[in-house]
Amino acid sequence: MASFRKRGKTWEYRITYNDPITNKRREKPQGGFRTKKEAMIAAAEAELNINNQFIQKNDSITISEYLNIWFDTYKHTVKESSWGPRDDSMVIIKKHIGNIKVKNINTSMYQKFLNDIAPEYAKNTLKGVHDVFKMMTRQAMRDSYFKDYPLEGVRMPRTKDADKVMDDEKLKDIKFWEKEEISKFLQCVKRRGNPQDLAMFVLLVYSGLRIGEATALKWDKIDFEESVVRVRYTLYQKDGLRDNYMLLSPKTSSSIRNVPVPPQVSNQLKILKHVQNQVKMENEDQYKDEGFVFTDKTGRPIPARNFNYKLDTYIKKSGVTRITPHNLRHTYTSLLIDAEVKLKEAQERLGHSSSKTTLDIYSHIMKETKTEAIVQFNAVANEIF
Incomplete structure (x- = not known):
């Protein structure tokens, strides 16, 4: 509702209305009109705008x-x-x-x-x-802060890709297990763990999957006939809670990939599937089957942090070098180097968006293992002359 008053030689109007954003009464004053009639016409237009919700509300809100x-x-x-x-x-x-x-x-x-x-x-x-x-x-x-959409024409800029930059500090953090440590660790899990733990760590060592990609795996993404794991999602769990999760797109578009795996992985996954079927039967009243590979007794996916904890536990029991789940990707990379897998294929298997990242890691790992290569070459040289 508008009110009018004369201030000096000009007129002003004052409109009071309820702000739907703050639920508070607000006023919209405007002065400088030569006559009361001009003020009344302007106030009527302003009230129409208010009724049509074409006003700029709460000018100070951030x-x-x-x-x-x-x-x-x-x-x-x-x-x-x-x-x-x-x-x-x-x-x-x-x-x-x-x-x-x-x-x-x-x-x-x-x-x-x-x-x-x-x-x-x-x-x-x-x-x-x-x-x-x-x-x-x-x-x-x-809410009528704008008459027209203010983001028209905005374009997404080129972004930092976490896979593209591999600076010296990150390279210093690269750790990996030698073959003997891999064997020692997996033998420990086999002796002292359960089929699910063994399947997870065999998978991580021999596929290079990120831990979030592994926990997001569903059985329909495991191709036993072709021995391929199809990476399509990563698992998000708020605060690590098992009943609060969702599947998200992987880290980058190149992370969506098909990774060939050796028989050890397929065999352990088959064993896990058999065990999981038994768990379903024993807990059929509470088991909700959503097709996840790594689950608890209710069918919910197990949080990544659980496997982080288990990795530390088995490392202590086996006495091998302490590494993180991400370092298992570097361990997988070292196996690719030993197998003389070409850089481009390694990049695809690891899901790196940049070949430079793969090359940096390749170069760093090869630098770490060059002593062994020198010894092997010297042995060959000795045999010749």
Whole structure:
């Protein structure tokens, strides 16, 4: 409702209305009109805009504040497995542009934001940020902060790919087991573990899968006839909870791949499948079969952190060098080098998006093992002359 008053030689109007975002009463004043009639005409137009929700609400609200408002609504419309991963994207947005006012969102500002953070994050991370910001902005448009969509024409920049950069510090962190340590570790798991643990670690050693890719595996992605494991997903589990999970796209597009595996892997997976069938029968009242390879007695996928813990446990029991699940990928790489697998094929098996990454790791591992090669070559030379 509008009220009018004369201030000096000009008139002004003041409209009071309820802000649907904050649920608070707000006022929209405007002055400088020569006559009351001009003020009344302008106020009528302003009230029409308010009724049509074409006003700019709460001019001082920031992106961080509006993100929270949007998220409180959004999370009630989807499953937690869908809104859970949005938290990380919101943290990134708030960190970089959270203090900017919503009314100042425009194409150039947002494009600059994407361009600035692209070198810091992988493609999937940047996509997640972009998805969240688009959803928030569309809601802001529905809430009448904009007449036109402010992100029109925005383009995704080239991103940092975590696989592409292998600096000296990362190379220093590359650890791997020699054949003797692999054997010692797996024999320990065989003696002191269970079929599921043995299947997992045999798989990681002889396939180079990331731990998240392994825990996401389903039986329909295991081709026993061709001895191939088809990597299509990685498993996300919020806070490592077994009943709060979802399948996500792998790290990069090149991570979607078919990995040939030796008979040892196929054999252990067949044994695990037989054991799993028995578990299903024993727990049929609570077993929910979603086709996962590595599960608990209810059919839920086992969190990656469980296998991280078990890796440490078996390492201590077997007395081998302490490494991480990711170092098992380097161990697999060392086996590819021993088998004289060509660089391009190794890149495809490991799911590296850049051949430079594979080459860096190849070179580093070969440097670590060059002493053995020198001894072998010298032995051959001695036999000749």
